[in-house]
Amino acid sequence: MVRLLAARDDFDVPLVAVAQAVGCTPPALYGYFRNKGALLRAVREEGFNRLYNEKLTLSERMHADPFGYLREGSYAYARFALDNPTLYRLMFAPPPSLGIGDDPLSGDPGRRIFELLLTGLRGCQAQGFLPGMDLNRYAFMFWSAVHGAVCLGFQNRALDDAAKWDATREVIDTLMEMIAATVPGDRSQQLLRD
Amino acid sequence: MVRLLAARDDFDVPLVAVAQAVGCTPPALYGYFRNKGALLRAVREEGFNRLYNEKLTLSERMHADPFGYLREGSYAYARFALDNPTLYRLMFAPPPSLGIGDDPLSGDPGRRIFELLLTGLRGCQAQGFLPGMDLNRYAFMFWSAVHGAVCLGFQNRALDDAAKWDATREVIDTLMEMIAATVPGDRSQQLLRD
């Protein structure tokens, strides 16, 4: 199903396509999902779980280095988005017809992803970055920037995957440099080097 | 038409709806647009022109105060997006079925909007902000952040308009504070106060 989304490059996938991918007829799908919207909502949920798991394993592996996790976690986030553009759009910009009213960050899976970002930022603050900053506010700005870069990257099909990745990475790097610049003293330059 | 988009909250508007809004039958529309996609592309173009004009008049009025323009211009941008959510989504996140491959910043109208942002940043740099910064890179990050905040704001219909506006404004304010913090010396605090 995720493959189907990727292949079609659009979540406006005919039910007959998913049906024949599963090996049955369209009406048979209604035994498992109330309607097409429910199917797409389930796929969206699955996408959130995948993204969360990726970021969770990364955060466990790097919990000793919050600044590094923030960068690598953002890279992983961006890579997930660029590798699964249609799924990502379904997750974060679903059509209103799906009746999804909650923002991605308030739902359970999205909320947990946001928590991972927050703990990363808290860890950075504990190490002297972002002194006195309102981290909730900063986290939302940070997420907005990465999300926005990814979305803008989706738009121009002129760019190939490598160029999209570079553009997104530059945004993340700029953000990281800005965080690094908030630490008083020369340590910022030193920390940027690892 | 723009009203129709807003009323439906979706650019998946039946042609019969636009037809009766204009006062004719669906096939009559094909005399003016090759197909539905062409119609939506025209609306998108119109949206870009409106946004550009808003930002242009603002930039002319405030060209003496680039820092202020950057803030007010971003506010205007966000307000445009929140006032016309469906149109904005059509402009910056059109469905692939429309065959719009160019990114919004490379097309002529989008490019000009980006230029306004860039000149604002150049003006700031001339006043001592963002010393030695790569402004193209910074501009893309800035745009990404505002765009991302707007997009995330669209998602949760739980928030009312005022709350969405506050969330977006906080992102912009955070960005502005970060720019203000790049100017060496005490002048940053002083400039923030106007």
Next chain:
DNA sequence: AATGATAAATGAACGACGTTAAGTTAACGT
């Protein structure tokens, strides 16, 4: 003023798609 040419709009019809309803087949407990 009458007529013929041109443009534009209409009604009917087709194809794609989501969805529902009725009918058919298969599996299973008794």
Next chain:
DNA sequence: ACGTTAACTTAACGTCGTTCATTTATCATT
């Protein structure tokens, strides 16, 4: 062996985008 249940299929309906043939309106020409 029979009735029940579950799952699937075929057929059909409604909506929507789009096309085509026909009609209506416009307007220059004589």
